[in-house]
Amino acid sequence: MTISRRQLLQQCSAGFGSLALASLLADEALAAPPVSQDSAGTHLPHFPAKAKRVIFLFMKGGPSHMDTFDYKPQLQKDDHKQLPFDKPRVQFAPTGELLASPWKFKRYGESGIAVSELFPHVAQCVDDLCIINSMHGTNPAHGGASLKLHTGSDSFVRPSMGSWVTYGLGTENQNLPGFITICPTLAHGGTKNWSSAFLPANYSGTPLGNASQSSEQARVKYIRNAQLSRNSQRLQLDLIQSFNNKFLDTTGPDLALEARIKSFELAFRMQTEMPEALELSQESRATHAYYGTDDPVTADFARQCLMARRFAERGVRFVQVTHSNSEVQWDQHGDLRKGHVQNAAEVDKPIAGLLRDLKSRGLLDDTLVLWGGEFGRTPTCQGKGHDGRDHNPEGFTMWLAGGGVRSGIQYGATDDYGYYAAVDKVHIHDLHATLLHLLGLDHLRLTHRHAGRDFRLTDVAGEVVQGIIA
Known part of the structure; x- marks a missing residue:
C-alpha cells in the first residue's frame, strides 16, 4: 500500500517528536559546568585561581572619568574650545565645546596617581587600585550599555556575569546563594542584569531590596x-x-x-x-563609623558595602552593590557639579571603608573588587550653563582592587581629552575574560550548550588583559 507524504508525516509525528526530545535532552546533558567538583560539590576552577569571589560596585548612570580617575591636563587648558577631532559617528545626543573638569586633582600614595577631590577617601587607597583608563564599549544608551556590562550582550537576553561565575565555581556556602545583588536598579535592563537566562535558575542572582528602597529594607x-x-x-x-x-x-x-x-x-x-x-548590629560601633553608617549622607550605601563584606566572608561567590540614587544617579547631562558632588559624597567613604576592612581582615588578597558604571561621559559639554556631559562608551574608566591584580597602577589611556580609548584598549569582553581568568576560569572553556550552540560570557571575543595581573 502506498501512502502520501502528508500521511507519512502524520503517522510518524510521534517519532519525530521523540527525535526532537532526544536532541534537546542531549543538549541538556552537555550543559553541565565544564569543571570538576570537590567532595563538597564546589566546582573546581580550570587552573589555580588568584581570586575566590567578586564584589562589584556598580555606579548606575555612568560616572565621568575625566572628573574622577582620569586626569586630563590638556582638557583643563582648552576649556570652552572646540574638540580638535571628529566626534563618534553615533552619539546619544549633541554636545558642544570642551568642558574642563570643575574639580582639582592631586597625586596620592607611593604610586603618585592623580585622583579628583571628589574622592578624598578612595584616594587614600590608591596604592591598592588597578585603574583601567582605556575601557570602551559599543552602546551609548543606558539600557544597552548596562546589559553589555552585566551580560556581555546589549541586544539579547544572556546570563549575567554573576551567573556565569557561580555556574563555573558554585558557592562556598551551601546555606547562602552564590550570587547576591543588593538594592539593584529595576531600570535599564532590570532583572535581566542579574538573570541566569538560559543557565539553570539556581545560578540567578538573589536580589535584596531594590534601588527605590532604603538599604535598611534590603531583606x-x-x-x-x-x-x-x-x-x-x-x-x-x-x-x-x-x-x-x-x-x-x-x-x-x-x-x-x-x-x-x-x-x-x-x-x-x-x-x-x-x-x-544581615544583622549589622553585630558589628562594632567603630566598624560602622569606618563605613559611614552613622552619617545620613553615606548611611545607605555604607550599609550595602558592609553587607557585601559580611557576605564575602561567608563564602558568597559574587556580590553586587548598586549605587542608583533615584533623583540624581551618575547621569549628569546637566547640573554636573551638583550631581557628581552628591553622588561621590554618598559612596566615597563607604568604598574606602570596604577596601580597608577587606584588607585588614586578609580578605582583599582573594576578593576581587570591581568599580564602575556602564560607560563614561563626554569631554564636550551638554545642557545649559556649561555644566553637563553626555554618555560616552568610546572611552572610560573602571578600577579593580585585590584578587590578583596589580596594585597602584593605571593601565591604558584615553586621548588627551578623554573621548576615545587610545592606548592598550580594554573592551567589555576583555574585562569579562580577565575577571574569569582571575577566578581560575578559562572564558573560552566556560560554555553552556543552548539552542544548538555553545554560549559563553565573552561571546566570540575577549582577551585576558595580562598587563593588569600580578
Missing part, C-alpha cells in the same frame, strides 16, 4: 515562617521533593526541575544563616 522576604517549625517545614519539603524526584526519574534530565529542587533546598537552608548575615 529576604518570608525568611522566617511564623506558622511552621523547622521540623515541620523539613517534613513538608521532603514530601514535595519526593514527588519532584519521582517525576525526574520518569522524564530524565530536566534542568528546570533540577534547579527548582535545588532552589527549594537553598530557601530552607537560608533560614539558618541569612538573618544572621
Whole structure:
C-alpha cells in the first residue's frame, strides 16, 4: 500500500517528536559546568585561581572619568574650545565645546596617581587600585550599555556575569546563594542584569531590596515562617521533593526541575544563616563609623558595602552593590557639579571603608573588587550653563582592587581629552575574560550548550588583559 507524504508525516509525528526530545535532552546533558567538583560539590576552577569571589560596585548612570580617575591636563587648558577631532559617528545626543573638569586633582600614595577631590577617601587607597583608563564599549544608551556590562550582550537576553561565575565555581556556602545583588536598579535592563537566562535558575542572582528602597529594607522576604517549625517545614519539603524526584526519574534530565529542587533546598537552608548575615548590629560601633553608617549622607550605601563584606566572608561567590540614587544617579547631562558632588559624597567613604576592612581582615588578597558604571561621559559639554556631559562608551574608566591584580597602577589611556580609548584598549569582553581568568576560569572553556550552540560570557571575543595581573 502506498501512502502520501502528508500521511507519512502524520503517522510518524510521534517519532519525530521523540527525535526532537532526544536532541534537546542531549543538549541538556552537555550543559553541565565544564569543571570538576570537590567532595563538597564546589566546582573546581580550570587552573589555580588568584581570586575566590567578586564584589562589584556598580555606579548606575555612568560616572565621568575625566572628573574622577582620569586626569586630563590638556582638557583643563582648552576649556570652552572646540574638540580638535571628529566626534563618534553615533552619539546619544549633541554636545558642544570642551568642558574642563570643575574639580582639582592631586597625586596620592607611593604610586603618585592623580585622583579628583571628589574622592578624598578612595584616594587614600590608591596604592591598592588597578585603574583601567582605556575601557570602551559599543552602546551609548543606558539600557544597552548596562546589559553589555552585566551580560556581555546589549541586544539579547544572556546570563549575567554573576551567573556565569557561580555556574563555573558554585558557592562556598551551601546555606547562602552564590550570587547576591543588593538594592539593584529595576531600570535599564532590570532583572535581566542579574538573570541566569538560559543557565539553570539556581545560578540567578538573589536580589535584596531594590534601588527605590532604603538599604535598611534590603531583606529576604518570608525568611522566617511564623506558622511552621523547622521540623515541620523539613517534613513538608521532603514530601514535595519526593514527588519532584519521582517525576525526574520518569522524564530524565530536566534542568528546570533540577534547579527548582535545588532552589527549594537553598530557601530552607537560608533560614539558618541569612538573618544572621544581615544583622549589622553585630558589628562594632567603630566598624560602622569606618563605613559611614552613622552619617545620613553615606548611611545607605555604607550599609550595602558592609553587607557585601559580611557576605564575602561567608563564602558568597559574587556580590553586587548598586549605587542608583533615584533623583540624581551618575547621569549628569546637566547640573554636573551638583550631581557628581552628591553622588561621590554618598559612596566615597563607604568604598574606602570596604577596601580597608577587606584588607585588614586578609580578605582583599582573594576578593576581587570591581568599580564602575556602564560607560563614561563626554569631554564636550551638554545642557545649559556649561555644566553637563553626555554618555560616552568610546572611552572610560573602571578600577579593580585585590584578587590578583596589580596594585597602584593605571593601565591604558584615553586621548588627551578623554573621548576615545587610545592606548592598550580594554573592551567589555576583555574585562569579562580577565575577571574569569582571575577566578581560575578559562572564558573560552566556560560554555553552556543552548539552542544548538555553545554560549559563553565573552561571546566570540575577549582577551585576558595580562598587563593588569600580578
